[in-house]
Amino acid sequence: MDIKNVLVIGAGQMGLGIAQVFMTSNYHVSLYDMSEEQIKKGIAFIDKQLNRQVEKAAMTKVEKDEVMNRLYPISSLSNAAQVDLVVEAVVEKMEVKQSLFKELDQLMPPHTILATNTSSLPITEIAAATSRPQQVIGMHFMNPVPVMKLVEIIRGLATSDEVYKVIHETSERLNKVPVEVEDFPGFVSNRILMPMVNEAIYTLYEGVARKEDIDAVMKLGMRHPMGPLTLADFIGLDTCLFIMETLHKGFGDDKYRPCPLLRKYVKAGWLGKKVGRGFFTYD
Ligand code: CAA
Numbered sequence: 001m002d003i004k005n006v007l008v009i010g011a012g013q014m015g016l017g018i019a020q021v022f023m024t025s026n027y028h029v030s031l032y033d034m035s036e037e038q039i040k041k042g043i044a045f046i047d048k049q050l051n052r053q054v055e056k057a058a059m060t061k062v063e064k065d066e067v068m069n070r071l072y073p074i075s076s077l078s079n080a081a082q083v084d085l086v087v088e089a090v091v092e093k094m095e096v097k098q099s100l101f102k103e104l105d106q107l108m109p110p111h112t113i114l115a116t117n118t119s120s121l122p123i124t125e126i127a128a129a130t131s132r133p134q135q136v137i138g139m140h141f142m143n144p145v146p147v148m149k150l151v152e153i154i155r156g157l158a159t160s161d162e163v164y165k166v167i168h169e170t171s172e173r174l175n176k177v178p179v180e181v182e183d184f185p186g187f188v189s190n191r192i193l194m195p196m197v198n199e200a201i202y203t204l205y206e207g208v209a210r211k212e213d214i215d216a217v218m219k220l221g222m223r224h225p226m227g228p229l230t231l232a233d234f235i236g237l238d239t240c241l242f243i244m245e246t247l248h249k250g251f252g253d254d255k256y257r258p259c260p261l262l263r264k265y266v267k268a269g270w271l272g273k274k275v276g277r278g279f280f281t282y283d
């Protein structure tokens with residue numbers, strides 16, 4: 001199966017990065033978000049990212065214009081034409097994803113593959129909302145998408161070998177490195193990463209050290225590119241909390257209990273870099 005037309009749903013930080021890498025790799029990309037404002041901001045964001053590539057001479061102005069011409073913002077899912085692959089990147093909530101997948105199952109042509117960028121939710125459960133679970137798969141990109149090489153590919157219980165193969169090949173065409181992972185909470189990436197981030201938040205909560213110093217320990221002592229609190233802000237504290245809740249519920253083990261301080265920040269709306277305030281503040 002040849003993928004040509006891709007529909008990206010969600011124009012947040014992940015959806016925009018995903019749209020950009022597909023556009024840059026010659027795919028035609030429709031972009032949908034329930035917020036039209038977010039789509040407008042998103043187009044301006046991608047344009048700015050590509051202009052930086054032109055400034056760095058990584059791309060000519062003509063090439064950049066060609067890439068932008070492959071982007072089609074849409075204001076309704078029913079306006080998407082002839083989609084071969086959907087990549088969903090909306091909020092990390094099972095009920096939202098299931099209801100979207102149900103709708104997509106009705107709207108999309110029978111051959112369309114429905115992929116989700118979920119960071120922790122069971123693919124099998126999302127697939128169960130559709131009549132085509134063999135065509136539902138996890139395609140988990142890392143943030144920032146244009147920079148990070150990994151794509152975790154997660155098979156649901158019913159995902160077909162053919163669909164797995166298409167997504168594997170497509171990831172390679174995006175110049176990414178795909179890794180195959182079974183459908184367990186948090187997959188590999190967030191099962192390992194997020195408890196570390198949660199522990200850093202507990203360390204702050206228990207007054208073990210100042211936030212700057214917790215980050216300094218992990219950056220200077222372990223050579224992490226970002227400290228865990230900065231990384232949590234970068235990912236989004238709402239997303240971090242959803243992932244910890246999935247791990248806690250999915251494994252039934254208290255070692256995954258989300259830190260109360262993380263809950264408090266999310267309740268306050270301090271969701272991290274995307275809103276200008278989390279553990280740190282941003283312009
Ligand atoms: N979008 C696109 N490109 C970006 C970018 C963004 N948001 N942020 C940085 N870049 C690019 C820059 O343009 C620059 O490119 P060039 O080298 O070609 O000039 C390059 O990345 C390096 O950027 P900077 O020099 O500005 O900054 P840096 O060296 O500090 O790197 C970083 C920034 C790449 C984000 C680095 O800090 C990093 O790797 N942080 C850790 C990121 C990480 O762990 N991601 C995984 C999060 S977990 C996840 O994604 C899974 C999940 O489900 C939650």
Ligand code: NAD
Nearest residue numbers: 010011012013014033034038089090091092118119143235
């Ligand atoms: P975000 O908050 O930046 O963006 C989410 C976008 O989805 C928003 O623009 C919102 O308007 C839109 N949206 C919400 N519900 C919608 C619906 N029903 N229909 C259409 N649009 C809808 O979130 P994000 O950080 O981009 O995360 C998106 C997904 O990617 C989540 O599943 C998350 O777990 C996953 N993910 C996040 C990261 C990360 O570092 N943030 C990394 C990998 C995967």
